[in-house]
Amino acid sequence: MIELCDVEKIFGSVRAVDKISFTIERGEVFGLLGKNGAGKTTTIKMLTLQLKPTAGEIFFEGRPTLGNEIFVKSLLGLVPQHLNFDQDLTVEENLELHARLHHLSKAERRERIDELLKFVELEKVRRSNVRELSGGMKRRLLIIRALIHRPKILLLDEPTVALDPQVRRKIWELLTDLKSRGITIVLTTHYIEEAEFLCDRVAILNRGRLVALDTTENLCAGRPLEEIFIALTK
Numbered sequence: 593m594i595e596l597c598d599v600e601k602i603f604g605s606v607r608a609v610d611k612i613s614f615t616i617e618r619g620e621v622f623g624l625l626g627k628n629g630a631g632k633t634t635t636i637k638m639l640t641l642q643l644k645p646t647a648g649e650i651f652f653e654g655r656p657t658l659g660n661e662i663f664v665k666s667l668l669g670l671v672p673q674h675l676n677f678d679q680d681l682t683v684e685e686n687l688e689l690h691a692r693l694h695h696l697s698k699a700e701r702r703e704r705i706d707e708l709l710k711f712v713e714l715e716k717v718r719r720s721n722v723r724e725l726s727g728g729m730k731r732r733l734l735i736i737r738a739l740i741h742r743p744k745i746l747l748l749d750e751p752t753v754a755l756d757p758q759v760r761r762k763i764w765e766l767l768t769d770l771k772s773r774g775i776t777i778v779l780t781t782h783y784i785e786e787a788e789f790l791c792d793r794v795a796i797l798n799r800g801r802l803v804a805l806d807t808t809e810n811l812c813a814g815r816p817l818e819e820i821f822i823a824l825t826k
């Protein structure tokens with residue numbers, strides 16, 4: 593379980609995240625929605641210890657992040673908003689590098705990389721340079737890279753941005769499969785239908801504030817989620 597208590601992030605004069613509090617249950621798919629600049633990425637970065645909150649606290653399985661950084665990092669896998677591969681390395685080399693950062697043994701690295709490449713059907717391009725892959729292939733690689741160390745919690749910042757509908761569906765299938773394996777998933781998205789399809793609950797941020805948090809069914813009460821979203825984020 594992840595618990596955010598009055599979490600705030602201020603950049604100079606910008607209050608990017610304004611005292612948000614909520615919990616994310618183990619095994620759920622939790623969506624963070626909000627317009628550009630609403631504070632989604634800042635929240636993900638605080639959850640993944642890339643940014644320190646200006647105020648407030650985050651707990652993972654009851655433990656505060658402060659002083660438990662190694663434990664927290666071992667729980668987490670991150671799919672960032674922007675592709676950050678070494679494009680001159682091959683698919684395999686990128687995964688290998690990441691696996692080494694997580695101290696997997698040589699045998700574990702080989703087994704895990706084979707298994708994950710198969711899982712997202714990228715075995716055929718394992719020796720291609722990342723720059724040669726299509727956008728959809730790069731996104732799938734970004735996801736399996738985050739899964740190398742078998743994290744219990746996967747955080748994805750706009751995992752299907754700019755993908756065609758077929759590839760987006762494939763990623764939805766992949767995330768549904770991960771959920772069925774008990775992984776907790778936190779994702780941000782601008783695609784309302786993605787949130788409706790995948791998420792058990794969604795939080796809507798507006799100018800750093802939490803303006804709604806519920807299941808999509810409860811939020812909508814028969815109206816389209818997009819309509820509710822627009823009304824809440826004016």
Ligand SMILES: Nc1ncnc2c1ncn2[C@@H]1O[C@H](COP(=O)(O)OP(=O)(O)OP(=O)(O)O)[C@@H](O)[C@H]1O
Pocket residue numbers: 603606607608626627628629630631632633634635673
């Ligand atoms: N490192 C930074 N320094 C200063 N301001 C920042 C920094 N990072 C984010 N901000 C500001 O914080 C606010 C929230 O940004 P954030 O990236 O969290 O939004 P977002 O919801 O992820 O938006 P998008 O949908 O465009 O990705 C914005 O006003 C942004 O300009």
Ligand SMILES: [Mg+2]
Pocket residue numbers: 632633634673749
């Ligand atoms: Mg963002």
